[in-house]
Amino acid sequence: MSVALETGSGSRAIGVETVGMTKAFGNLVALDDVSIRVTPGSFHALLGENGAGKSTLVKCMMGFYQPTSGAMLVNGEEADVPNPRAAHAHGIGMVYQHFTLVPSLTAAENLVIARTDAPRVIDWKAERRALSAFLETTPFKVPLDVPVSGLSAGEKQKLEILKQLYLDQRFLILDEPTSVLTPDEADEVLGLLRAMTEAGDLTILMITHKFREVTAYADDVTVLRRGRVVGSGRVRDLSVEDMSRMMIGETEIRESAERTAHQQAALKLELAGLFADDDEELPAIEAISLKVHAGEILGIAGVSGNGQSELIEVLSGQRMLKDGRIFIGKEPYEPERGQMDAFKVFGFSEEPLKNVAVPRMSVAENMAFRTFDKAPISPFRGWLSPPPMRRQARDLIAAYRVKTPSTEEPIENLSGGNVQRAILARELSGDVDILIVANPCFGLDFASVAEIRAQIMDQRNRGAAILLVSEDLDEILELADTVAVMSEGRITYQSPMAETDRATIGHAMAGHH
């Protein structure tokens, strides 16, 4: 093929191509005749919704899966990749969404042990010299002698990439590499990678769902939907609208709800100096004080792991409050059942099967968590009657368009979007005064994301006070009336949305304030 011809001029980058790659798991065809071509020295973006087949494709390329049919070409020659080691031998490496470094070892140690040919006895002096020489050749700068646990997320991600370069992988697959980075870190890392591809040192295939990163850094793009290639081309020839239409297809996406104006709303939820520890009994959140008014969405932005999950746990009764008070409408509030009902506090979060649902219980039962001890499901104190529970479930399933074979299906058998919709039905069908939401759209498809965000906005317009914690800055920018930034367990920045912008919030997330 022509790919081989393009690799001339001393360029070290390699090109990879898949030809008619198909992968079936039982009856489910995860990849259907997928052919993509990543030319040497290009920065190629792989777009698609969750479940579109992106991970399956790269796992086939890396040798984690064997494709049912189809072939892979490396620099124009057919390559057999029975396992990841074979992929590495071809110069193909992958950087995963989550770090794979050993936290207690230094950067230098992590690099050396990653080598497959590391000797039994390591001559550290010689290795250090070799490492320094190697680092001279790359634009990435990472402190070598600090344990990895002491590095920032951006530095860890750079080290992951360095590791692949050190192993001389010249075709890098990046799986949503910026999901754990601040916007500034993301720009830095992608910028450096872009420069290396331009120099012909590297080829990149990046899985992403952020259009911003595609338009700013990628040369080419391939869009997958339901296991098929639905579009590809030069990024500069395509608009964001083109790409999103390819990704979503004909599915109707709910318009984002309009934001109605409120005037001088009453103070609803007040957090006064909250302190709590994490599981290792180290301070996780410190002196969190926030106010949320009726009809307001307070968005808390921040890079994952800065105390947001602990804050949500404290507010929903999953973690002990060490100090501080929660007030609702000036009255002290404890997250226990009676008060949740009295103050009409509701909430939902990412990974509902882990956080707010019981996987093995049925859809009907999961939908009844808020109502099982009240009439009509509990006609008299202590008693529980299943028929009204199933009736309630059938109504909610219809109203919230939950796709389930029956009310008795264990909720774990539903797809992610439908689980979240079932939980939404449970939490939003009543009269909501306070809503506590954490990463509600994490890992969901476009249709569900639009639906869920519109529902949140509806509740705001109805006058609910909403605390929204999200690691997705775009979500905060779309929904919040007021934005606060959480960094190292503290609120480091707060501003009305009208008076701030992405860059300012991004800087605050990185700890510059």
Next chain:
Amino acid sequence: MADTTETPGIAVQSGMSNDLLERLRRSSEYVVIPLLALVFSGVLFSVFLFALGKSPAEFFSHVWRGGFGTSFSWQNTLVRAAPLIFTALCVAIPARLGLVIIGGEGALVLGGFASAAIAIPMIGWMPGLPMLAIMAFAGMVAGAIWIGCVGALRHYRGVNETIASLLMFYIAVSILNFFVEGALRDPSDPNKPSTKPIGSENMIGVIPGTDVHWGLLVGVLLCGVLYLVMNRTTFGFAAQIAGGNLRAAQAQGLPVGRLMVVSCAIAGACAGLAGFFEVAAIHGKANASLIAGYGFTGILVSFLARHNPLVIVPVAIFLGGIAASGGLVQRRMDLPDATVLVLQGLLFLVILVSETFYGRLSIFKSKGAAQ
């Protein structure tokens, strides 16, 4: 995968009958897997018998005759089943909360001891029925406190409930020994250290026409009541949520600690009742005979019944039958008494392994489930 909403309300058409069918299909899994496990452990045990040079066919026919073949063996079986029902409930109720309590034997021992001890000052002047009521109450309270402590330790201090309940069994035995060999020893019985007998006139009689004491009937009724408690009350539902996902229960503001302690206390009361019946219907006094292993066989019963109180009754009778046949097997096949224990052990092991198959076999899954 296909996670869109082009067909709104697709599920609504599935009416009542469909729901019922679904539930049937789902529950068939809970029948088939334990039955297969039973058969498989029977096969394994046959291999064991072959290795000893004995005939499995002969063994199983002895088990049949010794446990279920005659009305005499049936009664023997039922007498052994009664305490198993109670001790199995001691495992089944906390299991709803995800707690694995294996120290029911301790609650049984203490329950038996407490009911024998409280009877001592009443012997001779108190009429039988109120005395038995007080004894039963004392036994239940002792068991409830014992296992309730395990639940409290788990919730408030994070102590592993399985280990704690097992170790507390040894403490319970020591408490029994301390008193029956000391302050409460009946001096008129020189052979076996025991408490003073409650007197044969005060003991619980048998169900008319049989040799089986009333404990069996109480156990069956208790299973029905606790089935309703766990499946038709808000308490049972809350316990199920907490057992299925602790974080979800907390997010619903459910009183997780109280649920744990109360469930454990109910469990302990059941085992305590087993101790009471052993004293009031069998031994007439508390001594080391209380430590007969019913608490431990109860674990097996509960697991085999998948912690369902209604299924506990037949399973307890089944295992009671195996235990009852031990004597016959010993006499006829020249096998040691412990042979049936080997069978029980194998059964338990296979049952534990079979737990991993739930939800894995596609024939029990509904076709419509969107994965």
